Amino acid sequence: MASSDPIYLRIVEDIRRQINDGTLPPGAAIPSRAQLTRKYGIGETAARHALRVLASEGLIFGLIGSGHYVSEKPERTALHRLRFHEHQPPFTVDLQAQGRRATCDWRSEHTSAGPDIAQRLRVEDHTRVTRTRYVFRTDGAPAQLATSYERTEYTDGHPMPAEGNENGRKSLLVRLSLLGIKITEVVESVYTRVAQPVERDSLDLPAGAHVLHIERTHWAGDSPVETSDIVVPGDRFRLVYTATAPSVG
Amino acid sequence: MASSDPIYLRIVEDIRRQINDGTLPPGAAIPSRAQLTRKYGIGETAARHALRVLASEGLIFGLIGSGHYVSEKPERTALHRLRFHEHQPPFTVDLQAQGRRATCDWRSEHTSAGPDIAQRLRVEDHTRVTRTRYVFRTDGAPAQLATSYERTEYTDGHPMPAEGNENGRKSLLVRLSLLGIKITEVVESVYTRVAQPVERDSLDLPAGAHVLHIERTHWAGDSPVETSDIVVPGDRFRLVYTATAPSVG
DNA sequence: CAGAGCGATTTGGTGTTCCAACTTTGCAGC
């Protein structure tokens, strides 16, 4: 706000305000670079810099040869995560529960745990674990990128197939229950960060896009059984956690 | 990766790779604009653009007169959210539970519900509600910005004081239990977005910073009792959700 | 040897210019 602020920030704040208060509704055209330079009496550098900042924030988007336009307000699909009911173990709700066409492909392999995964699974470095990379798609669009790590000792009896799709899918809980292992606790740790190149490729994200990163660990008593990293496009989803009091049916 | 990619992206990917694989550890100096132009045989525009992109992603930061340096890997403080135990209502864990010096100031007022809040509280537009703005600080630094809305009918008996700090704080649950209202369900919806100017001011964030936005609603049976918007700096915190199976003590 | 001071270096803001790729528009010709 200070008059000592750089010029381009003044433009940014001005346009942002117009978008917020509805003067520029979604779909409206932003003045072009040439128009901005005339309107505000600035150089082209400042004008394009302002547009770049607004575009990188997702408020507007540019079309080569056409112009810049106000983005639609992002509708974030609810992704139901942990849900708790009495007399049921904690579980995560599948994408299918959304009533959308969802598919899942995975690739599974044995590998050795790095320091981070080793700590989360409470094993030594280089312990052999089963790593499975999942790609979830909803309505054809990539929706989640998940990497799951299981302690191989637990799952050797009923191992993951090397790869497959949703048809051959057996949930973690089913496979573990066959081994007499009961999940007693699930912990999810959520944070946001910039998408890495691999994730941008898999999830079809632009440079600088933010993702929600979920570190999930399933516990059986005091032993972590499985841990996974789940990466979700930050502009397309919201995570919903529901908790129900035990004494109510 | 394609050779048709713009030059500045090649530089970005090259430096990003060096940061990721440890060639450039946190604190290491990035080559200056002049050095980059010589090293890659590019113009100054491309060099500074590459540095700007990396800086906007938070991977590096610039010091006027000194240079660009690799950022520390962000340590995100765990913010324990919903936790569920048998025979206890769902509750959110306070900041104090972190073992840190935390303070809280708030300002409370009666106002009329806008369409968004009205929908979440299942009331008509313009129904009178109690709005309370909280600012939580941890170790002196602003940590959370929360805006809570309560249906005035529930809380008129034991209203919020107009303003106060952590010393005069009575939790929502305590006030409601005095009125015989028992929270049976808590729903938290989490997403990430760019911080708005007001939030940047309150939380001391740079332009373009991302926040975690939590929409939380407390339910008593089928009636929403309180709903709040909780905004948390995305680079300083992670949200931890813990679920324990009912049948285990 | 300590400290002051100056100059080289670096970032960040801004202006100007040029170009390639693409879209939109309007006009000419059928």
Next chain:
DNA sequence: GCTGCAAAGTTGGAACACCAAATCGCTCTG
């Protein structure tokens, strides 16, 4: 009236230049 093409407008990449503010290192002085 319709088609097709050319011109004008727009974005995005890139180069170059200039300046203010800040930092850093070296030198010179006391």
